[in-house]
Amino acid sequence: MRDTVHPEFLWRDPDPKPAYDVVIVGGGGHGLATAYYLAKNHGITNVAVLEKGWLAGGNMARNTTIIRSNYLWDESAGIYEHSLKLWEGLSAELEYDLHFSQRGVLNLAHTLADVREGMRRVNANRLNGVDAEWLDADEVKKFCPIINTSPDVRYPVLGGTLQRRGGIAKHDHVAWAFARKADELGVDLIQNCEVTGFDIAGGKVRGVHTSRGRIAAGRVALAAAGHTSVLAARAGIRLPLQSHPLQALVSELLEPVLDCVVMSNAVHVYVSQAHKGELVMGAGIDHYNSYGQRGSFHIIEGQMGAALELFPIFERVRVLRTWAGIVDVSPDASPIIGRTPVENLYINAGWGTGGFKATPGSGWVYADTIANERPHPLAEPFALERFTTGALIDEHGAAAVAH
């Protein structure tokens, strides 16, 4: 236990108190951002973030850090653009260099269907005030000269969409920055504390059971990404979520060679170059359900094949590390934010393969939803009820496995 912040540490290490106004389950980016905005925007500071492992040991520091807001539907544009605007001031606000780099995100089109879908998305984005451009194959080559735009490859590049305000950030810095600020505002960040069940009486959640004892809570907010359906089942709620491994990898360190983010849904690869120099690449999901943070080699093999066709220049680059996170995929590839059938139990899940970019926006609207006990207007369309009303927000085109 550390009740004061030692200069070597960014936050305290308190023991759990017997009761909190709000208990957040999950110390990833979304849980930490929610805690910060609860304290900062709503003055609710009697809050604990309970994390079964260590802060950001889940998807938060396993993702490929792509940030963009060029989603198709109005509801998605609303929440992701809100998030992107927060990113634009976040390093200053959190007083931490998040290495946020708006270097442009290019989504390649390889088929006529891709082209039509890409152009449609550019138009939809512009109508929503989201910056978007269509590039033809020559313009793609000019923007990113190392892409192979030759017409005689398996999936030739026919063009692409570009969001210049999109980019990357350093994910662990983002987690630590939110954690430090939340801690400063009085939030207890409690690691090695697994939530194993819920105290529910009269249809209302009253607290949580944890590996470190029972903790009473006025409100409980799930932010457990790939483990949300398992947790919700312990509260008697069956969620429309599937948990899958999603893999990524980094190369050895290289001189600067790629100054934008390139994604291709059709061939399933996305790549950027981190500030330190490694190429950061991601693949499609492993299609089976799993909670092991590792995936199958054939996915990486397919991804490397696709990457080398697009970037023959990487042929001799060595892979340094591969890993996986567990992503929570919803039927319409959109998140679930809001209330649950259990009173005072809230859910923020289903971000699947693309929730890193949403970290500040998600934390903002989730905190507002919890504080005011009603959905934030940007969160309202993402309520759990949409799976029974049928008001789905199908972002498979914009989300799919890509980020």
Ligand SMILES: Cc1cc2nc3c(=O)[nH]c(=O)nc-3n(C[C@H](O)[C@H](O)[C@H](O)COP(=O)(O)OP(=O)(O)OC[C@H]3O[C@@H](n4cnc5c(N)ncnc54)[C@H](O)[C@@H]3O)c2cc1C
């Ligand atoms: C390989 C990979 C690449 C990705 N690339 C991108 C990308 O480029 N751009 C993008 O926008 N998104 C990307 N994502 C998705 C993004 O990482 C997630 O959507 C997002 O991180 C989920 O929110 P989180 O950070 O809160 O999740 P997590 O960091 O997973 O946080 C959830 C936490 O809950 C904890 N937990 C679970 N069960 C319990 C329990 N019972 N008790 C206590 N704690 C519990 C876990 O230990 C975990 O720390 C990627 C994901 C992966 C795996």
